[in-house]
Amino acid sequence: xxxSFASAVVILLLVMDPVGNIPLFVAxxxxxxxxxxxxxxVRECTIAFGVLLxxxxxxxxxxxLLGLSGSSLNIAGGVILFLIALRMIFRRPEGVFGDVIxxxxxxxxxxxxxxxxxxxxxxxxxxxSGAPQRLMEWIAAVSVAMAITLSVLLAxxxxxxxxxxxxxxxxxxxxxxxxxxxxxxxxxxxxxxFVRQL
Numbered sequence: 001x002x003x004s005f006a007s008a009v010v011i012l013l014l015v016m017d018p019v020g021n022i023p024l025f026v027a028x029x030x031x032x033x034x035x036x037x038x039x040x041x042v043r044e045c046t047i048a049f050g051v052l053l054x055x056x057x058x059x060x061x062x063x064x065l066l067g068l069s070g071s072s073l074n075i076a077g078g079v080i081l082f083l084i085a086l087r088m089i090f091r092r093p094e095g096v097f098g099d100v101i102x103x104x105x106x107x108x109x110x111x112x113x114x115x116x117x118x119x120x121x122x123x124x125x126x127x128x129s130g131a132p133q134r135l136m137e138w139i140a141a142v143s144v145a146m147a148i149t150l151s152v153l154l155a156x157x158x159x160x161x162x163x164x165x166x167x168x169x170x171x172x173x174x175x176x177x178x179x180x181x182x183x184x185x186x187x188x189x190x191x192x193x194f195v196r197q198l
Contacts, residue, residue: 005137008127012145014179015081015119016048018152020088020172023165024114025156028105038154040104045150047107048115052124052142059125060132070129071197074190077122082183084119088176091169115149126186 003011029037055062063073127138152159160168 002130003127005141008138008141009144009148011123011182012120012141013148014175014182015084015117015123016115016145016149017088017172017175018115018149019159019168020175021110021114021153022156022160022168025110025153026160028110029156032104036104037157040110041153041156042150044105044107044110045115045146045153047111048149049142049146051112051116052120052146053139055121055124056128056135056138056142059121059128063125063129069194069197070126071190071193073122073126073129074186074193077119077126078183078186078190080122081119081179081186084117085176085179085183088179089173091172115146 025041029040032040063069124138124142127141128135131138163171
């Protein structure tokens with residue numbers, strides 16, 4: 001998967017989906033004391049960042065241990081991304097990831113899978129396995145994408161009030177359409193690589 005730094009940041013932002021996560025964050029943090037909300041958002045983003053960095057450093061080792069090839073990861077990532085994109089386009093009341101927990105959220109579902117979900121993890125592993133010599137570039141891309149995600153989520157309540165529910169839904173569907181195209185591209189690349197290896 002030959003991508004530039006800017007493309008990597010954009011792809012990571014799309015799969016982390018900070019705009020699409022705004023309604024979920026607002027809903028889950030409503031019962032939380034307003035003085036604690038920002039701290040919870042920072043904590044969850046930090047945990048998600050740690051998870052993604054873990055896969056930046058150890059993703060290739062995990063692939064080797066499981067005997068997975070780059071093409072299989074491309075195809076699997078494309079399928080997962082496609083399914084998530086469909087759920088973004090055809091939104092359900094329970095959200096993209098399903099069940100919602102009660103009380104102050106911790107790790108699940110905000111850090112994982114809302115931000116550092118299977119698609120974000122697969123994307124990070126794909127980037128590193130495709131060009132391991134660009135490790136520092138991928139770390140920077142994850143850092144930039146996470147900083148933007150954190151900024152958007154810290155302003156979640158204000159953005160939600162400003163844009164409104166319909167505006168957020170329209171933005172999420174637009175992102176879903178873009179993700180669908182990226183998912184198809186990942187699938188095609190995976191199939192192409194697999195066919196070449198035969």
